[in-house]
Amino acid sequence: MAESFELGDLSDLSDGEMRCFENIGADGLVVCRVEGELFALTDNCSHADTPLSEGRLRGHGLICPLHGASFDVRDGTHSGPPAWEGVPCHAVTEADGVAVVVMSGGDDDSPSSDGRLQTR
Numbered sequence: 001m002a003e004s005f006e007l008g009d010l011s012d013l014s015d016g017e018m019r020c021f022e023n024i025g026a027d028g029l030v031v032c033r034v035e036g037e038l039f040a041l042t043d044n045c046s047h048a049d050t051p052l053s054e055g056r057l058r059g060h061g062l063i064c065p066l067h068g069a070s071f072d073v074r075d076g077t078h079s080g081p082p083a084w085e086g087v088p089c090h091a092v093t094e095a096d097g098v099a100v101v102v103m104s105g106g107d108d109d110s111p112s113s114d115g116r117l118q119t120r
């Protein structure tokens with residue numbers, strides 16, 4: 001079931017920057033701005049339960065800080081090993097100075113239940 005959350009004014013988030021919202025979704029949310037547009041992914045690497053918000057943003061690629069898997073912020077897809085699947089991607093809109101994310105389904109609230117390694 002989709003659920004929306006106000007993220008507030010993100011006009012101070014510059015291109016190439018990202019911000020973590022720990023209390024949104026079961027694993028938190030990382031919001032990135034690339035080429036003026038906002039993108040949001042679940043803040044948890046599909047490989048080993050690590051916050052992607054601690055990684056690096058290179059263009060549209062969000063690189064995991066632990067083993068370097070890259071996820072496309074436009075759709076959550078991964079570029080290859082060591083991740084074997086993408087991460088949930090969520091729609092973000094910005095209007096009248098307020099950003100809103102719509103959390104899509106698939107953000108399971110039991111991160112260790114799908115076989116990911118538990119590192120935190």
Ligand code: FES
Nearest residue numbers: 045047048064067
């Ligand atoms: S934990 Fe992200 S690539 Fe291993």
